[in-house]
Amino acid sequence: MARTSRKWLWRVLALLLLVAIVAGAAAWWQLRGWTPDRARYPLQGVLWGMEDGPANWPALKANGAGFVYLEASSGSFARDGEINTQMERARAAGLAVGAVHRFDPCQPADPQAGNFATVVPRDAELLPPVIDLSKTQDACDQTISDAAVESELTTLLNQIETHTGKPAILKISSGAEEHFKLANRIERDLWLSRTWREPDYAGRPWTLWTANPYHAYEGGESTVRWVVARE
Template sequence: MARDNKPLLRRARVRTLAVSAAALTALGGTALAEIPASGAGKPKGNDVSSHQKNVDWAETRAEGGRFTYVKATESTTYRNPYFSQQYNGARSAGLVRGAYHFALPDKSSGKAQAAYFVKYGGRWKADGWTLPPAVDMEYNPYSKHACYGMNPAKMVGWITSFSNEIRRLTGRRPVIYTSARWWNRCTGRSRAFAASHALWVARYSSSPGELPAGWSYWTIWQYDNGSGSLPGDQNLFNGSVSQLQRFARG
C-alpha cells in the first residue's frame, strides 16, 4: 500500500519512497512502471495515503485513473489527515473510490478496528461510486514478527471478527488486500474467505502469479509500488469500467 509519513510508531513502514529488495522479494517480484501485458485493457487505479498529501485528482483522471483506494485508518489510533481531500476529491474527479484500513492485529481486536475504520471513513453505499471497504493484511512493519505474534488460527479469527463487524455496519464484506506469501504463512493457507471476500492481491511482477490459498480469481491487482503514472501504488481492476461500477454497487 501507499505509505504514510506520520506513523503510529514513527511509521517505519515498508514500501515508502523506495522499496527494499527484501520487501519486493516477499511480494514476489520487482516494481513495474508500465502496465503488464497481462493487464492490458483493464481499468487503471491507484491507492494513496497521507504520503501523497493533496492529490491532483483531475490529473490522475487525465492519466487514465478510473478508481482509487484511500487509506483511512490504522489500528484504533491513526487517521489519515488527508483523507477528506483524497476521498472526496477522487469522487469529484469522476473516480470510483473506496477506503482501506491498515490492520495491526496485535494492537486490538478485529471488531474494534473495524468499528474505528467505519467511523472514520470506511462506510459504504450502493451508489456505484463507492467501493467496498478494504482491509490491508500484510507483514508487520513495526516488528520482526511477520504475523504479529499470532498463530494461523488466531489470525483467521481476527480477520473473521473484522469482517463480521464490517458487514454488520456497512452491509458489505471487506475486500482483502494481501500477498500470497503473507497469507499462506500467517493464516496457514486458510480458504475460509475466498468464497465471500474479493481479493486485492499484491505482486510486483508481470503477472499476479499464484494467488493466496482459496482464491482462483483476483478482483484488484497491485502490480507496482509507486513508480507508475498515477499517485501512489498502481492497480488494475479485473473487468471493465461498467463491471467496476457494478462491483461498487454490490
C-alpha cells in the same frame, strides 16, 4: 604478467558493473511508466495513502485511472483525518472511491472496526471496503496464535461489512499468505500484489492486483501504486 591479468580482470568487472547499473536504471525508468495492457484490463486505478504525498486527482483521471482506494485507517488508532476531503476531491475528478483498513494482527477486531467506522461514512456509492493483511503477529508483545489472528480478522471483516453494507475484499501480501494460508479459508474476493507479473500466490484468481507500486504519472509530484481490476 600476473599484474596485467589482474588489471584486465578489474576492467572486465568494472565494465560488467557499469552494464548492470545502466540496465537497472533502464528497467527502473520503464517500470515508472508501465501499466498493464488495457486491452486485457480496461479498468485500472490507484491505491493511495498519506505517506504517498499529494495526489493530483484530475491528472490521475487523465492518465487513465478510473478508481482510487484510500488508506483510511490502520489498527485501533491510526487514521487519515483528511479521508473525507480526499474522497470529495477524487470524486470531483470523476474517480470511483473506496476505503482500506490495515489490519493489525496484534490488536483485537472491535477497536479496529470502530476506528474504521469513525472515518469512513456509511455511503452506498463507496466501492467495497478492503481489509489489508500485510504482516504477521511475529512483532506482537504477546504470543498470539494463527487461529486467534484468523478469528479476529473474520470478526473485523464481518463488522466492517455490517458498517458499509457491502462484502469486503481481502488484500493479502505474499508473505502473509505464506504464513497464514488464508486465501482459501476466507471466502472473500482477493487483492494481490506483484510487480510486472500477475500474482498467483493465493491459489485462486484475484479481483484486484497491485501491478506497479512505483508508477509515475504525468502531472503528479510523486509515484502511486497502480492497481488493475478484473471485470
